[in-house]
Amino acid sequence: MRSPRRRGPFDETPDSSVGRLLPALSVMVGSCVTIWPTIASFPFLPPVGLLMLLAWRLNRREAIPVWAPLALGLFDDLVSGQPFGLGITTWTLCFFMIDLIDERLVFRDFWQNWLIAAGGTAFYLICGRLVAVPFGTHVDTVLLLQVTTSVLLFPVISLLCAWLDRDYEPA
Amino acid sequence: MAPSNNRRPGFSRRAQYGVFATYVFAVAGTLVGAILLALSYFDPNTFGAARTAIAEVSAPVSSVLAFVGRSVGSVPTGLSSYIAVHDQNAVLRKQIADERAITMRARAINYENRRLKGLLALRERVGVPVTTARLVSSTAASTRRFATLNAGAWQGVEHGQPVLGPEGLIGQVLESGPNTARVLLLTDPESSVPVRRTRDGLPALAQGRGDGLVDIRSVSNAAATFAPGEVFVTSGAGGIYPPNIPVARVLRHGRDIVLAETAVRPSTLDFALVQRAYLPALAPAPTPTPVPTPKAKKP
Numbered sequence: 001m002r003s004p005r006r007r008g009p010f011d012e013t014p015d016s017s018v019g020r021l022l023p024a025l026s027v028m029v030g031s032c033v034t035i036w037p038t039i040a041s042f043p044f045l046p047p048v049g050l051l052m053l054l055a056w057r058l059n060r061r062e063a064i065p066v067w068a069p070l071a072l073g074l075f076d077d078l079v080s081g082q083p084f085g086l087g088i089t090t091w092t093l094c095f096f097m098i099d100l101i102d103e104r105l106v107f108r109d110f111w112q113n114w115l116i117a118a119g120g121t122a123f124y125l126i127c128g129r130l131v132a133v134p135f136g137t138h139v140d141t142v143l144l145l146q147v148t149t150s151v152l153l154f155p156v157i158s159l160l161c162a163w164l165d166r167d168y169e170p171a
Numbered sequence: 172m173a174p175s176n177n178r179r180p181g182f183s184r185r186a187q188y189g190v191f192a193t194y195v196f197a198v199a200g201t202l203v204g205a206i207l208l209a210l211s212y213f214d215p216n217t218f219g220a221a222r223t224a225i226a227e228v229s230a231p232v233s234s235v236l237a238f239v240g241r242s243v244g245s246v247p248t249g250l251s252s253y254i255a256v257h258d259q260n261a262v263l264r265k266q267i268a269d270e271r272a273i274t275m276r277a278r279a280i281n282y283e284n285r286r287l288k289g290l291l292a293l294r295e296r297v298g299v300p301v302t303t304a305r306l307v308s309s310t311a312a313s314t315r316r317f318a319t320l321n322a323g324a325w326q327g328v329e330h331g332q333p334v335l336g337p338e339g340l341i342g343q344v345l346e347s348g349p350n351t352a353r354v355l356l357l358t359d360p361e362s363s364v365p366v367r368r369t370r371d372g373l374p375a376l377a378q379g380r381g382d383g384l385v386d387i388r389s390v391s392n393a394a395a396t397f398a399p400g401e402v403f404v405t406s407g408a409g410g411i412y413p414p415n416i417p418v419a420r421v422l423r424h425g426r427d428i429v430l431a432e433t434a435v436r437p438s439t440l441d442f443a444l445v446q447r448a449y450l451p452a453l454a455p456a457p458t459p460t461p462v463p464t465p466k467a468k469k470p
Contacts, residue, residue, distance in 0.1 A: 032229065033311075033312070034308065034309075034310060034311055034312050034313075035229040035230075035232055035233045035236075035308050036233070036236065036308065036311070037233045037234070037236045037237035037240060037307055037308050038308070038309065038311060038438075039306055039308075039309045039318050039356075039437045039438050040309050040310070040311035040316075041316070041356075041358055041382075041383030041436065042358075042381070042382050042383045043310075043311060043312060043313055043314050044311055045311040045312040046312065047312050048312075065193060066193050066194060066197045067193050067196050067197045067200065069197075070197065070200035070201070070204065073204070078218075078221055078222050078225040079225055079229065080310060080312050080313055081309075081310025081312070081313040081315050081317050082310075082312075082313045082315075083208060083211040083212060083215060084207055084208070084210075084211040084217065084218040084221075084222075085204045085205065085206070085207030085208030085209075085210070085211055086208055087204075088200065088201070088203070088204030088207065088208075089201055089204035089205050089207075089208055092197055092200060092201045092204065093201060095197070096197075096201075128313060128314060129314050131208060131211075131212050132215075132313060132314050132315050133314050133315065133360040133361070133381055134360060134361075137314075137360040137380060137381045138380045138381060138382050138384075139314045139360070139380075139381035139382055141382065142314075142381075142382050143314065146312075
């Protein structure tokens with residue numbers, strides 16, 4: 001699929017549909033972590049699909065168009081067990097928020113990316129908790145743990161995206 | 172990194188309108204998503220068909236992964252059990268000898284019980300098994316506690332049927348597709364099972380907490396006290412769960428509401444048994460039509 005040689009800084013971007021679809025496909029694969037065969041008694045898996053999406057958006061802006069989180073969020077809602085519509089709404093809102101931040105913040109470095117991703121992930125998980133379960137249930141501690149693990153996982157996901165993108169990224 | 176400013180793609184009006192249109196589309200989609208979210212807030216089982224359609228595809232993948240995991244995981248246990256088999260054999264022999272007397276007495280009691288029930292002409296319902304299947308995956312990224320069962324409507328699994336594990340109750344079928352079904356686990360915050368204490372029959376509700384445990388809430392008027400180790404079994408009230416299935420074990424001292432752990436910790440290693448609902452839902456009562464109009468064909 002890929003040339004074994006690394007692409008030099010002055011070589012052309014390989015134009016292929018794989019390169020265009022790779023971000024969306026990787027987000028969908030990330031959403032599918034919930035089919036891992038385990039019966040969880042509390043939420044422990046991070047929302048890998050969302051982390052993947054934010055990593056793509058923050059690393060390379062044109063990788064995912066602004067309407068794409070609608071479709072990707074819909075797919076995530078179908079596999080994640082969150083209430084239907086949560087991914088559609090919150091993922092697109094995350095994109096709008098990142099657009100707003102980009103207006104203010106012309107240059108971002110990785111720490112700011114991490115902070116933005118942390119905010120987006122926490123927003124998604126907390127919205128999910130508020131919609132999915134009644135207010136008095138005892139899920140807040142485990143939710144905090146889930147948010148923490150998700151935030152800590154973001155650098156790994158970000159590296160993974162950069163690795164997937166190594167041949168397609170415009171130099 | 173420097174953001175590439177895609178929001179103003181040059182002087183081309185057409186390109187600018189294109190970008191504008193994507194934003195309009197995204198905002199409209201978000202609004203539609205918010206409406207869908209509100210719908211699923213008020214009725215969580217909407218769009219169940221879409222979810223089960225995806226589960227039909229994902230469940231085989233999960234079960235293959237689980238099979239691989241089981242095969243790999245069984246190698247060390249197989250080895251260790253091979254080594255430990257002699258000691259274990261001696262222990263089991265002793266246990267059988269010890270429990271022979273208890274078994275004999277239980278058999279006698281069982282016989283007597285059946286005879287007495289026959290004398291009373293008591294009509295008794297038994298849980299009718301529907302199918303046996305494995306739970307293959309669960310919603311490990313969400314605060315709801317659902318599991319996917321590897322059997323569906325083709326195997327006779329229907330909404331509202333109880334799901335049992337080897338040591339007790341697992342939950343209830345929520346929606347069923349052709350080959351998969353979604354099971355609401357006991358620990359889900361929306362799950363509530365009528366139970367009674369084995370010691371004295373104190374009625375209570377086992378309500379999921381969402382963190383892997385359940386709350387036992389007393390429903391009797393008198394102040395109830397709970398002690399650790401007390402076992403609660405289904406009471407059969409409500410007509411879904413058959414009576415006398417272990418549900419939960421109390422963890423702490425308490426009054427009225429107390430923390431308990433479920434009798435079964437479901438895993439992909441065990442089979443789950445789906446039973447027919449204990450008292451199937453009655454057919455919907457015919458709408459009373461006191462004054463039959465002459466035009467109506469049906470009474």
